[in-house]
Amino acid sequence: MGKDKLRSLFWKRFRKNRLAVSGGIIVLTLFCIAAFAPIISPYNQNDIDRKHILEPPGLKHPLGTDDLGRDLLSRMIWGSQISLAVGFVAVGIATFLGMILGAFSGYYGGWTDRIIMRFIDVMLSIPTFFLILAVIAFVGPSIWNIMIVIGITSWMGVARLVRAEFLSLKEREYVLAAKALGVSDVRIIFMHIMINGLAPVLISAVLGVASAVLVESALSFLGLGVQPPTPSWGNILTLGKDNIEIAWWLSVFPGLAILITVLGYNLLGEGIRDSIDPRLWETERY
């Protein structure tokens, strides 16, 4: 089966999977909202209007205003940039670390493998959210710090995946042939093996964005993530909690945005997984 045939099969399966397609549409829509935030947001996200504080959703402010009279819809539109940025940078760091450590572990084996695997065990036995909070306590909360902290506490899954790929691929003929030709280890690892094991990494990265968005919003909600006045869905929810008895819209809409975003990435990730997995193709005629 040629590469093009595989690709068209992937698309055929992916398009048939309605959940996966809706996940893809959600993610694309979010990209557009974040990209066009300056154009589509009806108000300046930081404009304070003391005459219209805590106004319920209405014609002037579709989603209402917060305790400083700022337009909730505009703040949420700008907040989408934050969750997108945190999600992608954090997952980028995690994927990079996971790929490097997993590749070394699987390719070299022996002591390298043992030390890296032990390190993974240690990282997995510390409750991640506690670890993140502890690090934040020392380095202080800021958007950059939480991106880095989420990244360095979530690479273990990728590392295990990549290691497993390397264990199964490193004995293949084409790798042995490359070795016999005197190709350097680095080149074999990255140009010959990694390329062939990218699919599962991609899936785990898409799913990783979902959990990074969740962690960011939780941290910001607790006041330990993105700091106001920069709007993030999590820190808007803090206002929702403070005004829980009088302003339901501050609690309902940002949470809904988080839910839809996370759902979108999860559906997309699972959809790609189902469309890639050849075991699920067997029953189909082509």
Added chain:
Amino acid sequence: MIPTLFGITLISFFIIHLAPGKPTDILADFNPKITPEARERLEKMYNLDKPIIVQYVLWLKKIVKFDFGESFSSDRRPVMQKIWDKNQPLLDRRLFITFMLNFISMMIILIIAIPIGVTSATHQNSLYDKISTTTVFIGFAIPSFWLALLLMMLFSIHLGWFPISGLKSMNYDSLSLLGKILDRISHLILPVFIMSFTGLAGDSRYMRSSMLEVIRQDYVTVARAKGLSEKIVIYKHALRNALLPIITLLGLSIPGLIGGSVILETIFGIPGMGQLLFMSVMTRDYPMVMGILTISAILTLMGNLLADIGYMVADPRIRAK
């Protein structure tokens, strides 16, 4: 397990030194409440004037005795005493409260997730399977703190069914024994529900795929072929094998559950270890943060060990090795 424990202490120790400069510098910068005297105490606690290896060894010696130093907060009590206060009844000790929350939620998750997973698997692609799969996806994606806010709005504010926060009412001490129990339960219902709902997603999904794998095995076909009823085939032959991976999953889900208790305890004002961690992070109470981090990691490790033992008890094949 011992090397892992060792690694945990290394990482904890590394975090202390993550702050730019000496940990004591940042203290003075960010927390004006910290007096020079407190700074001196910290220097002494971590032996910051000695070489780094010596610092680590000295710190380790204290950790082995569960001595995490004194809290920076105004009460200056030892860290260990704040987590596990021997002067208070068991039910009011922070570590116990967090443990209880997690334990109850885990039991509920197990009781519900297993039947859901099994039925989804045996009725694959049915309407029931689709509904439960959708619920699982939502359970995965819903932020626990948002669900908490929504339920608080509905049940505590609008309907007034449950108290909005805390672990016991103001008049707790004057209640009868039954009243005390009911009071506690009414405070715990919302947090336990949220913990269970968000945790349920993963476990039932896992149970479903584990069951799907098992019912395709030859021995299940054999059991059917010899005329056993479907009930016996599923619940006696298949379930026992499908349950094995769940034991491992339980062990693996402990860190996530404990981590989630920070958020829920903070929202609901439950005086557990998670809430204490949150307060300590906010006030940069370093000894508290390090103490809770180390203890939670040790607890997780013990949970994993229990899961391994459980696996051995449940699976004779592993015992034979």
